Amino acid sequence: MNKSVDHIVVGQGLAGSILALTLLERGRSVMVIDDGNPVTASKVAAGLYNPVVFKRLVKSWMADDLLPYMDSFYPRMETMLEQSFYFSKRILKPFAEEQEKTLWLKKTDEPVGKYLNREIYNDDLGGIVFNPLGISEVVHAGNLDTPKFLSATRNYLLKQDVILEEKFEHDLLVTNENTAHYKGIAARKIIFCEGHKTTLNPFFSWLPFKLTKGEIITIRLEKGYKIPDEIVLNKAVFILPLGNDTYKVGATYEWNDLSENITEKGRSELVEKLEKVLKISFEVIDHQAGIRPTVNDRRPLIGLHPDLDALGVFNGMGTKGVMLAPFFASQFADFLEGSAPLDKEVDIARFK
Ligand SMILES: Cc1cc2nc3c(=O)[nH]c(=O)nc-3n(C[C@H](O)[C@H](O)[C@H](O)COP(=O)(O)OP(=O)(O)OC[C@H]3O[C@@H](n4cnc5c(N)ncnc54)[C@H](O)[C@@H]3O)c2cc1C
Numbered sequence: 001m002n003k004s005v006d007h008i009v010v011g012q013g014l015a016g017s018i019l020a021l022t023l024l025e026r027g028r029s030v031m032v033i034d035d036g037n038p039v040t041a042s043k044v045a046a047g048l049y050n051p052v053v054f055k056r057l058v059k060s061w062m063a064d065d066l067l068p069y070m071d072s073f074y075p076r077m078e079t080m081l082e083q084s085f086y087f088s089k090r091i092l093k094p095f096a097e098e099q100e101k102t103l104w105l106k107k108t109d110e111p112v113g114k115y116l117n118r119e120i121y122n123d124d125l126g127g128i129v130f131n132p133l134g135i136s137e138v139v140h141a142g143n144l145d146t147p148k149f150l151s152a153t154r155n156y157l158l159k160q161d162v163i164l165e166e167k168f169e170h171d172l173l174v175t176n177e178n179t180a181h182y183k184g185i186a187a188r189k190i191i192f193c194e195g196h197k198t199t200l201n202p203f204f205s206w207l208p209f210k211l212t213k214g215e216i217i218t219i220r221l222e223k224g225y226k227i228p229d230e231i232v233l234n235k236a237v238f239i240l241p242l243g244n245d246t247y248k249v250g251a252t253y254e255w256n257d258l259s260e261n262i263t264e265k266g267r268s269e270l271v272e273k274l275e276k277v278l279k280i281s282f283e284v285i286d287h288q289a290g291i292r293p294t295v296n297d298r299r300p301l302i303g304l305h306p307d308l309d310a311l312g313v314f315n316g317m318g319t320k321g322v323m324l325a326p327f328f329a330s331q332f333a334d335f336l337e338g339s340a341p342l343d344k345e346v347d348i349a350r351f352k
Pocket residue numbers: 010011012013014015016033034035036037040041042043044045046047048049166167168169193194195196197198213214215216250251252289290291292293315316317318319320321322323
């Protein structure tokens with residue numbers, strides 16, 4: 001192949017998809033390369049976005065900037081890709097302890113309060129949930145159906161003939177000052193969006209990832225019971241309706257076993273937590289695992305290689321790829337065009 005593009009994007013997970021779509025929307029030419037690994041963080045993610053960190057009841061990092069950006073980006077992509085994948089949801093929080101409820105009410109008067117409903121009500125969702133202490137909800141939350149988004153993006157890229165479905169071989173990459181060459185394709189920049197696999201990338205393996213494995217199960221509830229589609233329940237685990245009376249339940253956090261395999265330990269942890277939340281029985285019908293590209297300082301990893309200017313990275317979306325990627329893809333695109341700097345907190349230059 002003899003071709004010249006503005007950017008090669010390696011990886012079509014959430015990060016690579018969102019960056020490639022952002023660049024295409026701006027009229028840049030891209031070639032995406034993805035190896036089609038069936039086990040990726042993006043493919044198993046619940047895709048939830050939530051402006052509140054439940055543990056400390058504070059605003060999620062940059063929530064006020066990220067949410068309006070997402071609310072504009074994903075609907076634009078729904079139009080461009082002719083699919084619906086971005087949904088607004090009510091995240092319901094049944095309280096586990098009196099203290100939690102007191103803290104919630106106190107926090108409604110703080111900056112995070114704009115995302116917390118002040119009302120506390122008694123609702124067990126038609127006999128489904130243990131809820132002795134009341135329930136409240138997060139305002140402005142929802143989810144991206146990540147499998148649907150990824151598959152719609154892939155189809156779009158295939159139609160435009162701008163995706164190669166194969167593994168990127170790093171040793172075939174040749175770079176000079178202003179250009180990178182890979183298998184007959186010349187590009188101004190190659191941007192690596194390989195998720196946790198960047199730890200194996202010879203140009204960027206020095207980045208300080210602290211990877212986190214996550215497992216997630218899919219369940220069916222006892223016959224006759226249903227959690228409405230517009231609700232996500234969150235108490236120790238989240239329960240996300242998928243339609244057809246099935247629900248995603250997750251997720252675990254594991255830092256030692258970083259294999260992509262599902263484990264009995266992960267499944268039991270989720271089942272035990274769920275049994276404490278639900279009054280009714282359920283059946284596990286699927287179980288998946290993925291590795292989140294989490295970073296020591298919990299901030300994205302974006303920018304250009306310190307010595308090889310034609311190589312860049314868009315990664316480190318951690319546990320919040322859905323919220324972070326649209327805003328920072330736009331910022332990175334501005335940076336690549338020379339029109340704006342990168343936020344110092346996300347720029348990989350902070351590690352050199
Ligand atoms: C169980 C679980 C639940 C989660 N829930 C949520 C959630 O509710 N909300 C949220 O915002 N985030 C969630 N996350 C986190 C989210 O999944 C990540 O932030 C995001 O998916 C990271 O996307 P990525 O594109 O960087 O990485 P990945 O998803 O790993 O994608 C990388 C892509 O690059 C490809 N690739 C890698 N190396 C090569 C190569 N050499 N050649 C070609 N292709 C290559 C891979 O096949 C893959 O397609 C969850 C994660 C897990 C594991």
